[in-house]
Amino acid sequence: MQAKRLEYTNEVLEALQAMGSLSGLKLGQIVCIGVDEVRKKLGEEKWARTEGLVASLIEKAITQLCDPKDRYIKCRDASFLIFFADTDRDKAVAISAGIAAAVSKALFGQDFAKGLTVSGVVKTAEGLKLDKAEDPYAVLETLRGKAHVQLIGVSPHPAPTAAPIGFAPEEELRKIRMAVDQDHSDLMKRLALIEDEPIVFKFLPVWRVSERLVHMFHCIPMRQSGTPDRPLWNYSVLGREPETDTIIELDVASMERGLLKLSESLLRGESNFLAPNIHFETLASRKGQAALLPILQKLPEQVGRRLFPNIMHIPDGVPEGRLRDVTGQLRHLTNKLSALIIPHKLSTDLAQILRRLHEGGIPGVFVRLHRNPSKEDLRWVFTAAERTKAMGGFAGVTGVTDDHAFQQLADSHVDYCAGPIFGGPFDDVPAPYAFDMVKTE
CATH class of the missing domain: 3.20.20.450 (EAL domain)
Incomplete structure (x- = not known):
């Protein structure tokens, strides 16, 4: 089974209710995969031609990596909101960052290519909103460091009550890259077929x-x-x-x-x-x-x-x-x-x-x-x-x-x-x- 895609607002509300009331919902469970940087990098002309392909790459990575209990919805442009059933914020962010990094690599053909971004949901006086969009590689590096500190027991803060992070971002990143390598090749071939008429x-x-x-x-x-x-x-x-x-x-x-x-x-x-x-x-x-x-x-x-x-x-x-x-x-x-x-x-x-x-x-x-x-x-x-x-x-x-x-x-x-x-x-x-x-x- 794969993570389920939501199509309508009422489905989103039902998914949130299944996770718990909004007041008790852990905001780390909701992560946005953003495409603004990809759009800026490609330019409006190329973006208009490739938006659908970018969305399909992201969705394919989501369905292959996320848990069947997770839910996601396609938002404006080709961005996605993922609702994680697991309340472990670090795991949710790591999975999202792995998806973003892999799709960026598939699109631009190199590691550490800037492209998709990751944003969490935060609570403000005005209500819920997306936090600052972050580069997925920076997110993964932060999580690696955090996992290392917890495992060797040198954290300056009190030891967490939860179990140490058992999620390896590198392994998930490898899985996604294997899944989207062919998509990158297909994307380049399709773009080559899109030719403008003479001036x-x-x-x-x-x-x-x-x-x-x-x-x-x-x-x-x-x-x-x-x-x-x-x-x-x-x-x-x-x-x-x-x-x-x-x-x-x-x-x-x-x-x-x-x-x-x-x-x-x-x-x-x-x-x-x-x-x-x-x-x-x-x-x-x-x-x-x-x-x-x-x-x-x-x-x-x-x-x-x-x-x-x-x-x-x-x-x-x-x-x-x-x-x-x-x-x-x-x-x-x-x-x-x-x-x-x-x-x-x-x-x-x-x-x-x-x-x-x-x-x-x-x-x-x-x-x-x-x-x-x-x-x-x-x-x-x-x-x-x-x-x-x-x-x-x-x-x-x-x-x-x-x-x-x-x-x-x-x-x-x-x-x-x-x-x-x-x-x-x-x-x-x-x-x-x-x-x-x-x-x-």
């Missing part, structure tokens, strides 16, 4: 608020994921921590595609504009400048004036002089520049950032809006727009998805808005089109 370029509309008109478009790289997830956009199509050369190649390809479709639109007699994204690393490197600037230098002036480049991923702390040097040639070949601001990632004061951008030759800002913006979020956007315009710049917002935010922004100081609500994505640059609140009714 394509899409055009996203940018709404000019004062004119109630869409006649500017972002040219954005997009890649369909190999899983049923939302597609990847912008530089996320390159994966985690892409090389600078790869970023440059993507920027050049995006610029060429955008200019091709813009020129086709202009030849049709349509008065459109292009807002290409350019990574800071492309502009800051000689190789990037050598690849990108010759393309812009060949443009007729009337085409260059229709480009409003948006500089992405400007590092914190770049001085104004460096910004001005990096963007100097771009400013002479195109129209006004802008930079993307992500509010929750700001590390310095908004006024200081806006001043640094303005003095660095970047008069415009685009603020990325939360999916469900609160009143405070919108007020923050309005403040950023007012301060930017007070310095002679322009302000835009991206990520507009709902009517409420749209209506608020339509009556604000914001100059441009972008997001799914305005249509697209398009394969080509469409003819300019009017867009107003009546469109959303």
